Amino acid sequence: MKTYTNTGNKDTRSGFGAGLTELGQTNENVVALCADLIGSLKMDDFKANHPERFFQVGIAEANMIGLAAGMTIGGKIPFTGTFANFSTGRVYDQIRQSVAYSDKNVKICASHAGLTLGEDGATHQILEDIGLMKMLPGMTVINTCDYNQTKAATIAIAKHHGPVYLRFGRPKVANFTPEDQNFEIGKAVKLTEGNDVTILATGHLVWEALEAAKTLNEKGISAEVINIHTIKPLDDKAIIDSVAKTGCVVTAEEHSVIGGLGESVARVLSQHQPTPQEFVGTKDTFGESGTADQLMEKYGLNANAIIKASELVTKRK
Amino acid sequence: MPNTQQLQDLTTQVRRDILRMVHKVNSGHPGGSLGCAEFLVALYQEIMDRKDTFDMDGIGEDLFFLSNGHISPVFYSVLARSGYFPVEELNTFRLINSRLQGHPTTHDGLPGVRIASGSLGQGFSVALGAAQTKKLNGDNHLVYSLHGDGELQEGQNWEGIMYAAGNNVDNIISTIDLNGQQIDGSTDTVLPMGSIRTKFEAFGWTVLDIEKGNDIDAILEGMAKAKALTGKGKPVCVLLHTVMGNGVDFMMYTHAWHGKAPNDEQLAEGLSQNAETLGDY
CATH class of the missing domain: 3.40.50.920 (Rossmann fold)
Structure with a gap:
């Protein structure tokens, strides 16, 4: 039986941050928006390197989704960042009408999904977000397993035209997939x-x-x-x-x-x-x-x- | 100087389009549509710097976003009569397999529409996002948006309104259709909103009123002033005082025609008050 080696525990959200940092350097159309959770989403590097392409929207997720939808008009590729609960349940109608139905090229990037968010409890532990997002026509739904894969997926979704929900988490978990993997959307x-x-x-x-x-x-x-x-x-x-x-x-x-x-x-x-x-x-x-x-x-x-x-x-x- | 009579004639024709579209399918929203006919005609014919052809990105031209999507009849009529698609297509309003959905959408590729609207309160955010991208692209053109007054009861608006001033989004002119009516009655009886001017000013916007919101000259003058106020570090809000149902006497000054179609006799009466100018579709 094939076995896999954990190269050291890492959080998937840091994989997202690393992917976003790389995108900042390689794709000038990538912009990032965050609703007052820069540190939690690991968006610090992107903000520091590309302040003109980073948008702090405050604690206003509905506005963040709408802004992102509007930013696509003119060719930008917005990546929104907040917790999974506030990325989906809180803003479902905004995503439905302004992003999915309008076919906008928005990447909704969601950390702290599920129970592993831990001590903050049920108000923040969304366990329904995959369902909410997969029901939207045209929405791509991705849930990555480790740091390396989350980084690769973050980079890959910038090349995919259309709305994407990228789900990842808070805790440090085994990192075992290849560092240089080619992430193929929809390929198990x-x-x-x-x-x-x-x-x-x-x-x-x-x-x-x-x-x-x-x-x-x-x-x-x-x-x-x-x-x-x-x-x-x-x-x-x-x-x-x-x-x-x-x-x-x-x-x-x-x-x-x-x-x-x-x-x-x-x-x-x-x-x-x-x-x-x-x-x-x-x-x-x-x-x-x-x-x-x-x-x-x-x-x-x-x-x-x-x-x-x-x-x-x-x-x- | 623009030829006001031409714009007036077009407005009259747009009113006819609105009445006929809504009557044919016995559904749709004539009241707010009629109230904004002069504004949208002036916007598309005189105020905006537009390209002749439509592309989604709209780089190098002014953009318009309709937030109160239920006034789709006036939007579709003005788009068609501004050359975005054949006026005959107005015949398909709200019919199955049509690009002219009950509320505007990009889903079916209708030229002139850049975002779906209908679920209220989302247009500020979208327009602000587009305005931010214009800045990133070094595009000096403006973003215009239109919102209902009742729509301002949705909370997302105020997230956007707060964001705009805080981030000096000064390449946007957002117009509020101040007709004082919503589905269940006057805005004062449904949910009193106090002074909208004071609220926008408190949120850091530059505000100006167009008191005669159904007068083309007043609209042109007011919007020219609004344009002169852009690029000065603050977003610009225009309070457009309109009469719901304007131009059809029995539809005016009431919320009753917000979402109700005229019957055959009412259509004939409405059309008789607005004689054909440019030709019906």
Whole structure:
């Protein structure tokens, strides 16, 4: 079984900051907007290097989305930065009308997604944002798994014309994908080959899926782990092909099971390859205060939860 | 000097377009559309520096954003009669498979429209963003926007209004259609907003009134003053005092025709008050 090395824990939001810094140097049309969270979003370097292309909008996210939509008229590529909750739920109608329906080339970059935001609690821990964004026609939805991939994705979305939701997080997590990777929107990445169960994971759950696969392997269950970094457009073929081989699937995401990756996968499979499926995600609940690890354990979003789900689903074949 | 009579004739024709469009599909918003007919005719015919052809980026020309998208009938009529698309297309207003949606959109590629509007209160932010990009591009042209007064009850406006002064966005002229009416009644009865002038001034804008907002000469004079106030470090707000339903006597001074179409007799009456000038579509 192929294994991956953690080159050192890093936060995905810093990958975003590094990608934005590189874009600042390579693409003069890239502009950045932030709603009073420059440090949290790691936008400091871009601001320092390109003050004329950086827009501090204050605590006014609705205005930030509208400004970004307007800035595209004349050829700019705006990257907005705030927490995932304030990037989506707070500004849904602004995104819907001024960005998505108007087909504006805005990149909505969202940090502190999910439970791993931690101690701030449920007001800030959005677990519905993937669902909100994937429902918008024309919106691309990406949830990257580590620092390197988030940096690569940030650079890649500048070349893609159209609205994008890029979701990442706060905690330092394993950094294991290649430093020089070519990020291809909509192209799933197969991380391990397996025959007994397919594990489709996104975001912080990808590393947990790899950890789970090791344990499952010791238990005689061969898991095929696939990194679904793009939830929309979904890589239907990669999913169908893998499941045709393994005969069952576990989806894993730091998001509600309602409206997330799991439901997107279920839609594809029920149509093309009906398959037993188990869902690792939050179960119609808000989060709460706690450390990231405590919360992921309590709400069943870690390697242990993926192992249990895999054992269950293989028995349902 | 512009030929005011020509603009007046065009306005009369636009009023006919509005009435006929709304009547045909028995839906749409004639009241606010009629109230802004003179303003949009003057804006597109005299005030804005526009290119003959449409491209989304609009570099090297003035831009206009309609925030109160429900007055799409007047917007579509003025766009068509300014050459953006064939006037015959006004026949498709609100019909299935039309580019002339109930509220304006870029979705179907209608020339002249740069943003979808309809859900209120989003236009300030968009127009300000476009104005910022003009500055980044070294483009000295202006951004114009139009907003309803009732629309100002939406909170996002005030985020944008605060941002504009704080960031010296002085290449924008935002006009408020001050007709004092909204769907459920007068703005004073639905949600009293106090002095809009005082609010804009407190937010750091330069404000000027056009008291006769349905008088083309007054609009041209007022907008020339507004233009002279741009580039001085502050955003410019024009309070355009209009009469909802202007030009059709039974639609004037009331919110009743905000979102209601005339029947056959009412259409005939409205058209009789506005004799054909440039030819119906």
